[in-house]
Amino acid sequence: MKKNAPVCDCDVIHADTVKKIRALMPDEEDFYELADLYKMFSDSTRVRILWALSCGEMCVCDLAVLLGMSKSAISHQLKLLRLTNLVKYDKQGKIVFYSLADSHVKDILKKGFEHVKE
Numbered sequence: 001m002k003k004n005a006p007v008c009d010c011d012v013i014h015a016d017t018v019k020k021i022r023a024l025m026p027d028e029e030d031f032y033e034l035a036d037l038y039k040m041f042s043d044s045t046r047v048r049i050l051w052a053l054s055c056g057e058m059c060v061c062d063l064a065v066l067l068g069m070s071k072s073a074i075s076h077q078l079k080l081l082r083l084t085n086l087v088k089y090d091k092q093g094k095i096v097f098y099s100l101a102d103s104h105v106k107d108i109l110k111k112g113f114e115h116v117k118e
Contacts, residue, residue: 057099
C-alpha cells in the first residue's frame with residue numbers, strides 16, 4: 001500500500017516570507033525568457049558549439065569539421081543560438097566568424113560543467 005505524500009492543510013504558514021519573496025519575484029515574462037534560454041542548453045550539439053566558441057571564434061566550416069557535422073546542420077543550430085542572443089557573428093569579406101555573445105554564456109557553461117562533474 002502506497003502512502004500519500006504529506007499535504008499542507010493550511011493556507012499559509014510563513015505569510016511574511018511569501019510577501020517578501022513575492023515582492024522580489026521577476027515578471028512572468030522573465031521566467032518564460034529564462035526557460036527559453038535553458039532550452040538552448042537542452043541540445044548537446046548546441047552545447048558543443050557553445051563550448052567550442054568559448055575557446056575562440058570560429059566559422060561554420062571549422063565547427064562542422066570539429067563536430068563531424070554538415071555545414072547546414074551547424075548553420076541551423078547557430079541560427080537558433082543567435083536568436084536567443086547566445087552567439088554573435090562578425091562578417092569579414094565572405095566569411096562569417098561566430099563567437100559567444102558575452103561572458104555570461106561562458107559562465108553558464110562553466111557552472112554547468114562544474115555541476116555535472118560534482
